[in-house]
Amino acid sequence: GENVEQHPSTLSVQEGDSAVIKCTYSDSASNYFPWYKQELGKRPQLIIDIRSNVGEKKDQRIAVTLNKTAKHFSLHITETQPEDSAVYFCALPGGGSYIPTFGRGTSLIVHP
Amino acid sequence: EAGVAQSPRYKIIEKRQSVAFWCNPISGHATLYWYQQILGQGPKLLIQFQNNGVVDDSQLPKDRFSAERLKGVDSTLKIQPAKLEDSAVYLCASSLGLAGNNEQFFGPGTRLTVL
Numbered sequence: 493g494e495n496v497e498q499h500p501s502t503l504s505v506q507e508g509d510s511a512v513i514k515c516t517y518s519d520s521a522s523n524y525f526p527w528y529k530q531e532l533g534k535r536p537q538l539i540i541d542i543r544s545n546v547g548e549k550k551d552q553r554i555a556v557t558l559n560k561t562a563k564h565f566s567l568h569i570t571e572t573q574p575e576d577s578a579v580y581f582c583a584l585p586g587g588g589s590y591i592p593t594f595g596r597g598t599s600l601i602v603h604p
Numbered sequence: 605e606a607g608v609a610q611s612p613r614y615k616i617i618e619k620r621q622s623v624a625f626w627c628n629p630i631s632g633h634a635t636l637y638w639y640q641q642i643l644g645q646g647p648k649l650l651i652q653f654q655n656n657g658v659v660d661d662s663q664l665p666k667d668r669f670s671a672e673r674l675k676g677v678d679s680t681l682k683i684q685p686a687k688l689e690d691s692a693v694y695l696c697a698s699s700l701g702l703a704g705n706n707e708q709f710f711g712p713g714t715r716l717t718v719l
Contacts, residue, residue: 596645
């Protein structure tokens with residue numbers, strides 16, 4: 493099956509700093525790369541995604557970059573705010589013989 | 605549009621008892637997923653349906669877990685008998701088509717505690 497590794501497991505930053513979370517994967521067939529945010533006790537929600545025909549996508553303070561050759565994609569959050577504190581998951585949605593697989597998650601803590 | 609609905613939201617049972625969870629996906633979504641999320645981990649796929657057919661159940665512990673989506677809409681997930689290690693949040697998700705190119709929408713989850 494698919495293997496996805498997510499780092500770091502915990503990230504602590506000061507308000508206003510940037511945060512970067514990286515996921516590496518092994519399946520070369522993936523062409524859709526989403527990131528989910530899960531606040532404590534709530535459901536995962538999609539915050540940004542990227543398809544393999546582009547290298548970067550931005551949405552206000554968040555961005556995702558994709559390097560298909562190196563098989564990694566990263567979530568970038570700029571000007572972090574306390575409400576960004578949550579667990580972030582990368583995912584490989586699967587397809588073909590691969591099943592949907594989530595990373596282990598990164599707990600982001602933004603200190604005011 | 606209405607989101608993915610799940611019930612119950614919380615369930616506490618003793619080991620060896622049975623439990624069932626229900627999910628109603630977003631209208632028109634052909635694909636439905638059941639995930640198990642253990643505290644501190646990412647969601648792990650248990651079973652994936654496309655309409656009323658099973659796409660993948662390779663990670664479903666079939667000796668105790670079962671799931672069905674008889675009419676291609678609602679789905680139920682059952683555990684019988686439950687073990688302590690089944691304590692987790694069970695998330696249902698749906699998408700328009702297969703997840704390879706489609707966003708998954710998650711329900712609020714059912715938090716199961718097995719004592």
